[in-house]
Structure formats: structure tokens, C-alpha cells
Amino acid sequence: MFVGDGNAFERVSIRHAGFTPDEVIEASFRILDQVPAITAGVEVFRARQLTGPESRAFATAALRLRYEDAQKAPVGPEKLLEARRYEDAGDDLWHVFNRLQENLLRGGLKDETRCRADGKRFARTRAITGLDQNDQIRLYNLRASEEVCP
Secondary structure (H helix, E strand, C coil): CCCCCCCCCCCCCCCCCCCCHHHHHHHHHHHHHHHHHHHHHHHHHHHCECCHHHHHHHHHHHHHHHCCCHHHCCCCHHHHCCCCCHHHCCCEHHHHHHHHHHHHHHCCCCCCCCECCCCCECCCCCCCCCHHHHHHHHHHHHHHHHHHCC
């Protein structure tokens, strides 16, 4: 589970081999102690309403992380902002953050409005399956969201 890359929350980890049940129980309680702070962070994100230009700037910045040149990316920022489910609709930072993260990580997006330089259509975006890419996208989204939030 990833929450942030700063010192806002304590890092909790357990070795995958040779751990004892007591270590798991202790780690679980340490995570539970952090739930109020995590919940407060989510509420801050939900309270921050983004304007259309702010959402597009956030999406463009996230797109540049995945693709070096946002102009040559197979999807545009507007496509990344689309909700896959009704529950994901909303203009607050929490909903925008989650839509961007899901759309970048899951892939499967096709933007019919964009063409490659040779005039052919782009294929669907690919899901991120490598842990290093996954971490990079999540951490960047968190940093970018902190920059949007006053």
C-alpha cells in the first residue's frame, strides 16, 4: 500500500519471509494508528475544488510523466480526466487524482481525436504492469496534487 513519499506517515513494512504473526499484528496496529491522518488528508483533497484549467494542467503534467512528449501521447489530457464509473465523477482534487491515476495505470484508453505523425490512429494505451513505473506514476501524482493544493 502506498500513501505518500514524504514524512507525513510512518513507513510500515514486513519481510516476506521469516516473519512472525506478532510482527503482522504490530504492523497492523501501527497502520490503524495512521488512519485518522490519512482520512484527514483525503478530506483536504475532497475540499479542494479544481477549475477546468487546473484539472487539465494536472492531467497534462501526469501525461508528461508517462509519455515524454504530451503532444505525441496516444491520449490527450481530456481523455485522462474521463471517469470510468459514475462514482468517480467530480471536480474535487480527490476525484481528479483518482481518475488520473486509474486511467494512467489501467490503460485501455483510446482517443479518437488524436493521430500519429504518419496520420494513423494510436492504439489503446497499455496498462502499467512494472512496479517501478507504477511507483513513479503514483508518487508523481501525489507530488503534483500537493502543488495544486494550496
